[in-house]
Amino acid sequence: MAAAQKDLLKIMTERAAPPGRIRNIAELAKLVGVSAGTVSRALANSSLVNQETRERIQTLARKHGFRPNQMAKRLRVQETKVIGVVVPLGHEQRQHLSDPFFMAILGHLADALTESGYDIMLSRVIPDAEDWLERIVDSGMLDGVLLIGQSNQFEAIERVAAWYKPMVVWGSHRPGQVHCTVGVDNRLGGRLAGECLIGQGRKRLAFMGENVAPELLERYLGLCDAAKTSGLAVPLQLNTHLASDIMAEEIARHIDRIGAEVDGIAAGSDLIAMHAVRALADRGIAVPGQVSVTGFDDLPLAEQTIPRLTTISQNIAEGAQAMVTALFERIGGTAAPSVEMAPTLIRRDTA
Amino acid sequence: MAAAQKDLLKIMTERAAPPGRIRNIAELAKLVGVSAGTVSRALANSSLVNQETRERIQTLARKHGFRPNQMAKRLRVQETKVIGVVVPLGHEQRQHLSDPFFMAILGHLADALTESGYDIMLSRVIPDAEDWLERIVDSGMLDGVLLIGQSNQFEAIERVAAWYKPMVVWGSHRPGQVHCTVGVDNRLGGRLAGECLIGQGRKRLAFMGENVAPELLERYLGLCDAAKTSGLAVPLQLNTHLASDIMAEEIARHIDRIGAEVDGIAAGSDLIAMHAVRALADRGIAVPGQVSVTGFDDLPLAEQTIPRLTTISQNIAEGAQAMVTALFERIGGTAAPSVEMAPTLIRRDTA
DNA sequence: ACAGATACAACAATCGATTGCAATAGCTTT
DNA sequence: AAAGCTATTGCAATCGATTGTTGTATCTGT
Secondary structure, three states, X not given: OOHHHHHHHHHXXXXXXXXXXXXXXXXXXXXXXXXXXXXXXXXXXXXOOOXXXXXXXXXXXXXXXXXXXXXXXXXXXXXXXXXXXXXXXXXXXXXXXXXXXXXXXXXXXXXXXXXXXXXXXXXXXXXXXXXXXXXHHOOOOOOEEEEEOOOOOHHHHHHHHOOOOOEEEEOOOOOOOXXXXXXXXXXXXXXXXXXXXXXXXXXXEEEEEOOOOHHHHHXXXXXXXXXXXXXXXXXXXXXXXXXOOOHHHHHHHHHHHHHHHOOEEEEOOHHHHHHHHHHXXXXXXXXXXXXXXXXXXXXXXXXOOOOOOEEEEOOHHHHHHHHHHHHHHHHOOOOOOOEEEOOEEEOOOOO | OOHHHHHHHHHHHHHOOOOOOOOOHHHHXXXXXXXXXXXXXXXXXXXXXXXXXXXXXXXXXXXXXXXXXXXXXXXXXXXXXXXXXXXXOOOOOXXXXXXXXXXXXXXXXXXXXXXXXXXXEEEEEXXXXXXXXXXXXXXXXXXXXXXXXXXXXXXXXXXXXXXXXXXXXXXOOOOOOOOEXXXXXXXXXXXXXXXXXXXXXXXXXXXXXXXOOHHHHHHHHHHHHHXXXXXXXXXXXXXXXXXXXXXXXXXXXXXXXXXXXXXXXXXXXXXXXXHHHHHHHHOOOOOOOOOEXXXXXXXXXXXXXXXXXXXXXXXXXXXXXXXXXXXXXXXXXXXXOOEEEOOEEEOOOOO
């Protein structure tokens, strides 16, 4: 026997599990002495097959540890019971999935989806090709798609949403857009943060985040709104990555550079706020004594830091639930509308 | 037309994308005027089909936005290019996926897997049925499985590992086990934490975590080793959930209860350590002045807290890479062995 | 005892792509 | 000009389960 063939055989026998493994419905059918169709119905507990036969088949299936191939079933039924959860990292080549906000929402999504019998296909996409979203949506593997964040891919999302309905996006809602979003009113959130800082007598404000993703941009604009209302100068806009290995360093550099120019920082996320507080502490700048800092998200973490973060709360659990609900409606054929939740200010120790 | 029918039609037309959408290879084949087989080969860029024909088919496919159904393809080629990443929550009914350690490792796994062209199927499993793992492994949807943590499911994992090779588990390695694990030497890690605390003159030690998952148990035993070597009393063992909404409260209760009895806390994870430090601060107990605290994991976060966490480092990036490498070897038919990495003490501010 | 109903199971088409094999046409070689 | 290649394409089986249709006993009612 050729070596290659022998290897192949070895692999195959190694993989073939419990001795005499039943590999498909046809084999089980032969064993029981009925047709494949009957076995299929029996395993589905259909009343179309005799109670006795049904039990015999089920017992034998259990005994041999047989489970029908899901791939085949899903192909036939044209329903995969899989939802894609996708994080587009358009402008964040270096970002990992480690952003705690993403993780928090993913946790809640996982809860809601598994509870409804759906599996989750996770994709971390760096949109290199034009048609990255089309490829995902069109793979035939998914019953629906949840997008976490719009990144800089607004156009691509709109294009696909025009014909692909079962998709819900976490992010900002722009008037007239066709894709369904769930998110908080980011502009209002930014304004709340601004008003909080201003309320503490802060006058030289800065926003720390980035200006590419619509959500973050809105937060900055909200901060500007607040500044304008109070007759303050336009807040600085300091770009950082959202969750990468170099973010701590970037933030430290920003702090070094702006020094005493700024006495109020509205961070684009809790994580950024944490790093900023850390960097300020390292430089002996008191928070909130000399500089006030606000976060955004209100992650569980925000309450556990020292000092505890003052932040803008997005109700993540509620948001995740809203996404899943909207998605299921859309899978069912209803055109569920976007949801915009109201952010609230959580006043703690940093501002 | 009946209302129901009308609704159905409405849904169908709504879903049917760009007008005149091509839905499968057969339709495209008819359009081009060749057979389905040829189209399949052309899209795979096979040299078996004429260059000219190939280009014609590819152009038309692009024009109509046609992408072959992956479900069908995978059924046929018996290779799914999907890896299951599973978190068994045997003893943690309330735990979410929000454990930052899990998230960190998931991020690295996602990087490594997507880079190799694999998708990730995420399962958060509460092992209710006996055969939860068999069900996953046997679904026919996965080329391999990565398990994050052993929870209290050691038996179930061993049982499956006996016949299902392409599986790698993050966790502890017990002598003689058949399943392949990647992880740090948790016992050594526990000992390092203990030695660190003892080195600071701490004498009344406690472990904060739980005693069900082997990893955590090992860490506690390591701490006991260190205590014994130095002739100290057996450290307390304080149970908490690992990452749930009630964990902060539990930890606070522990702190209240043990009060001055304890002057050194080895936490089972960085998250627990953070909460402990927070609870101590709330009660005016100085860290590390009165009580020293060590974490475990060395999450990126640990460096950003105030005070920064002294902790036992598991190299998560390296670990994730090792898991993926071992898994690919096993998918290829090689029996990759377990990997045990050495933990290191990262001395920062809390001990 | 016979029409008609009922219960059960087999048959075969189907989901959509892949791929070994066969078939054809056009070319080369002797 | 016959034999042998090569390049290209079509045909049909296959992956494994589901499900509408058909077929056949068995049973009910008159």
